Amino acid sequence: MRHLLSTxxxxxxxxxxxxxxxxxxxxxxxxxxxxxxxxxxxxVVNLFxxxxxxxxxxxxxxxxxxxxxxxxFSAKGSSVSKGESLKDTAQTLKAIGADGVVIxxxxxxxPARLAAAGWIDAPVVNAGDGTHEHPTQALLDAFTLRNHxxxxxxxxxxGSDLAGMRVAIVGDILHSRVARSNLWLLRTLGAEVTMVxxxxxxxxxxxxWPCTISYDLDATLAGGIDAVMMLRIQxxxxxxxFFPSAREYSRRWGFDDARxxxxxxxxxxxxxxxxxxxxxxxxxxxxxxxxxxxxxxxDQVSNGVAVRMAVLYLLLSADPQRxxxx
Amino acid sequence: METFGATQGSGPTxxxxxxxxxxxxxxxxxxxxxxxxxxxxxxxxxxxxxxxIPSRGFPLAQRLAERIARAEPGTDPAAITGQLDITMxxxxxRHSTTRTPAPTRLPAGGIDGKVVVLVDDVLYSGRTIRxxxxxxxxxxxxxxxxxxxxxxxxxxxxxxRADHVGKNLPTAASEKVxxxxxxxxxxxxxxxxxxxxxxQP
Numbered sequence: 322m323r324h325l326l327s328t329x330x331x332x333x334x335x336x337x338x339x340x341x342x343x344x345x346x347x348x349x350x351x352x353x354x355x356x357x358x359x360x361x362x363x364x365v366v367n368l369f370x371x372x373x374x375x376x377x378x379x380x381x382x383x384x385x386x387x388x389x390x391x392x393x394f395s396a397k398g399s400s401v402s403k404g405e406s407l408k409d410t411a412q413t414l415k416a417i418g419a420d421g422v423v424i425x426x427x428x429x430x431x432p433a434r435l436a437a438a439g440w441i442d443a444p445v446v447n448a449g450d451g452t453h454e455h456p457t458q459a460l461l462d463a464f465t466l467r468n469h470x471x472x473x474x475x476x477x478x479x480g481s482d483l484a485g486m487r488v489a490i491v492g493d494i495l496h497s498r499v500a501r502s503n504l505w506l507l508r509t510l511g512a513e514v515t516m517v518x519x520x521x522x523x524x525x526x527x528x529x530w531p532c533t534i535s536y537d538l539d540a541t542l543a544g545g546i547d548a549v550m551m552l553r554i555q556x557x558x559x560x561x562x563f564f565p566s567a568r569e570y571s572r573r574w575g576f577d578d579a580r581x582x583x584x585x586x587x588x589x590x591x592x593x594x595x596x597x598x599x600x601x602x603x604x605x606x607x608x609x610x611x612x613x614x615x616x617x618x619x620d621q622v623s624n625g626v627a628v629r630m631a632v633l634y635l636l637l638s639a640d641p642q643r644x645x646x647x
Numbered sequence: 648m649e650t651f652g653a654t655q656g657s658g659p660t661x662x663x664x665x666x667x668x669x670x671x672x673x674x675x676x677x678x679x680x681x682x683x684x685x686x687x688x689x690x691x692x693x694x695x696x697x698x699x700i701p702s703r704g705f706p707l708a709q710r711l712a713e714r715i716a717r718a719e720p721g722t723d724p725a726a727i728t729g730q731l732d733i734t735m736x737x738x739x740x741r742h743s744t745t746r747t748p749a750p751t752r753l754p755a756g757g758i759d760g761k762v763v764v765l766v767d768d769v770l771y772s773g774r775t776i777r778x779x780x781x782x783x784x785x786x787x788x789x790x791x792x793x794x795x796x797x798x799x800x801x802x803x804x805x806x807x808r809a810d811h812v813g814k815n816l817p818t819a820a821s822e823k824v825x826x827x828x829x830x831x832x833x834x835x836x837x838x839x840x841x842x843x844x845x846x847q848p
Contacts, residue, residue, distance in 0.1 A: 342747065348750070352786060479750075640741055
């Protein structure tokens with residue numbers, strides 16, 4: 322595999338290899354010289370057709386810590402607004418000499434098209450495409466979950482998976498590429514997944530996914546959950562009315578103070594709360610929950626750099642004629 | 648001494664082209680001598696840190712630390728031993744398939760101002776040690792860096808030499824030197840006896 326386009330086709334050993342290497346990369350972030358020379362002289366282009374704060378900054382930090390040169394491209398303010406096609410943009414990047422492309426696009430499948438079309442010969446990393454996938458987010462979530470799960474079980478995290486862990490993914494499943502990427506990866510790593518959402522925010526076909534579907538957050542939490550992943554209500558993608566009011570959504574599917582307090586009444590279960598960000602405080606997650614010791618939101622951000630370093634290293638460090646083992 | 652092929656499984660080559668240059672007992676004696684050399688050169692174990700280069704340098708560093716602790720009571724072998732991964736610093740990364748890095752683990756005291764002894768199994772071109780020196784300078788500033796190797800087989804490509812050598816082994820460049828240690832190498836699930844062999848690939 323030369324590209325990272327989805328977690329659905331990521332084998333278990335490849336996923337664990339990425340997470341293990343990411344563990345070494347975390348250590349690099351704590352050193353005095355936070356830099357490795359592995360990608361010296363290589364150029365990574367961050368091709369962002371959609372807005373992003375943490376993913377772009379995270380990929381940029383990851384590439385720079387591996388000593389790669391980084392070119393940031395955002396559709397706003399570029400020739401894309403003059404009508405340039407993805408093909409012409411890709412060929413421009415090829416002419417500039419890009420060794421790797423990190424792409425975020427509003428259309429599902431754009432990274433796969435870029436990887437397969439032959440416009441450019443570089444490895445492609447999907448940084449989120451439409452409502453399809455966001456594999457590095459799923460990998461950093463899995464990394465955060467694995468740290469927690471191995472600590473709970475008292476085993477070494479290196480080489481371990483998420484077997485037996487119960488994870489609930491809650492909220493706007495319909496528009497969420499994070500939910501899809503996480504589902505495939507968490508299943509590959511052996512976790513049990515429950516999707517919790519109002520019926521209007523579940524996509525057609527979700528009944529055939531390898532997970533449990535629930536409409537009731539409290540019942541799911543009462544059943545014993547090791548990690549709750551709250552998803553952002555994606556206002557910018559919601560062109561219809563999916564729930565009566567923000568207050569009603571928040572009361573039934575938001576992680577509010579009452580649900581946070583209820584977690585403390587379940588002894589023996591160290592449930593953590595994840596959120597991929599950016600958070601709508603007061604809507605899908607309350608401030609108390611977001612800032613509680615159970616929240617891993619900031620860990621996820623710093624783990625994101627390490628996971629992306631591992632991915633860029635695996636895809637870009639080797640001889641391009643002899644593709645990496647990822 | 649040409650018994651290797653029959654008893655240890657020498658791979659595709661026959662026993663005739665393979666010879667054992669260090670047996671398990673030889674390796675044990677060599678490590679004991681190097682341990683004493685390190686203590687002597689350092690005039691004790693003050694500020695001493697042993698960093699093994701994965702994969703086989705690390706168990707060798709552990710064994711040296713145990714022997715040093717035996718000779719100098721009051722030394723905690725685990726507290727002076729670490730592992731230094733050099734994968735990301737190799738100069739041939741882009742000329743091969745993707746290499747999986749190993750963890751770097753430094754002793755709690757770090758390496759600033761310490762006497763660091765790098766430990767590896769075979770010294771050949773010197774490129775691994777060049778990479779290790781670069782990696783080291785990103786981690787801190789040791790007072791002195793020394794190099795201990797089990798086997799020096801010659802054919803240096805860089806101006807690098809070892810301070811402590813288990814065995815100087817004249818080889819042809821076409822020959823392969825293989826070190827196997829019980830901590831890492833196994834055959835059919837059974838740890839092998841420590842051995843250094845040389846032969847045509």
